[in-house]
Amino acid sequence: MSAERGASNVSGEPEQGDGITVRDPVSAPDAEGRPRRTTRRFPLFTRDTARPEGGGRAAPGDAPAPARQWPILCVLLTVGLGLLLTALDQFRLGTLLVGVALLAGALLRWLMPHVGMLAVRSRFTDIVTYGGLGAVIVLLALMVQPHPLLEIPFLKDTLHFTVDG
Known part of the structure; x- marks a missing residue:
């Protein structure tokens, strides 16, 4: 050849x-x-992959590493604070903070052209993943017992229907 x-x-x-x-x-x-x-098919073992769109640095290359990766650091620190609050018996507030952090990650991914390591997949997939998980976590945090802040009436009927058979 x-x-x-x-x-x-x-x-x-x-x-x-x-x-x-x-x-x-x-x-x-x-x-x-x-x-x-020459082909769209990948070999069995890839040596490199294309960076996702928006995967460039969020700050100039001469900036220190935390400044270049500030979007993911903000999301991770907020998630960490939420998990700490959850561990300190503030379950609703902690899980709300985790969900809001993921929603903020989706918003950053949508608005900013370069978000550093916050870009994992394509822009669309990242937004759907961060936004979907964040929305579900926020909704679950609002519905947690006792004294839920959000009540969805048909969920109680659905539970009775599935348990009573």
Whole structure:
């Protein structure tokens, strides 16, 4: 096989032909030497993955690491505070704080072009995941007994229907 088609020799090292080095069978270089995709299928073991959109630094590269990753630090610190409050017998307030932190993460992911490590998947998937989990946690925190702040009437009927059979 030739190097242009992404072949490698028996030892696993990429072949070199005409001064072109092919790193893997997925990304063959174009005429300028930049990798270009030759197929949409990934090999069995990927060596690298594309960063999610918005996965760039949230601050310039010369800023210290906490400043570059402030969006995820804010979400994680708020979740940590919520878990601490939950452990200190403030269950409703702590779980509300966890849910609000996830909703804030969804909002940051939606509004900001670069959110650092808060970007895990595509923007749409991150927003749906953070927002959905945050909304469910907030709703459950509002419905927790005793003295729920939110009562949904049909849930009690649904529970009686499933238990009474």
